[in-house]
Amino acid sequence: MDAQTYRFTWQGIEIEAVYEPLRWGVIAYLGIRSIKPERAPLPITETGYRSHFHPPGTIEARGGDVIAQVIAWLDEEAAKPEWQLHFETSRQGELF
Secondary structure, three states: OOOEEEEEEEOOEEEEEEEEEEEOOOEEEEEEEEEEOEOOOEOOEOOOEEEEEEOOOHHHHOOOOHHHHHHHHHHHHHOOHHHHHHHHHHHHOOOO
16 A cells, blocks of 8 residues: 655644555554654654554554544653653753
């Protein structure tokens, strides 16, 4: 099955998600990257890019909405103290 590309905005960051339900005939692939601003850190990756492999059918078993599932993942990780600290630090700017 061909790759599907999605674009959406999460907390002011434009994100591209590429989903392949079956890669190499054995695994599903989800590639997530921030595109505006380019390489902006996300709660699931400091570099703005995340390659995620998972069992085929995982996304489909949860309703099949790639964007909703990526947003839920981002929201879940953004609630963690590590991201909250990063978010506050980046808003204030660093003094040293």
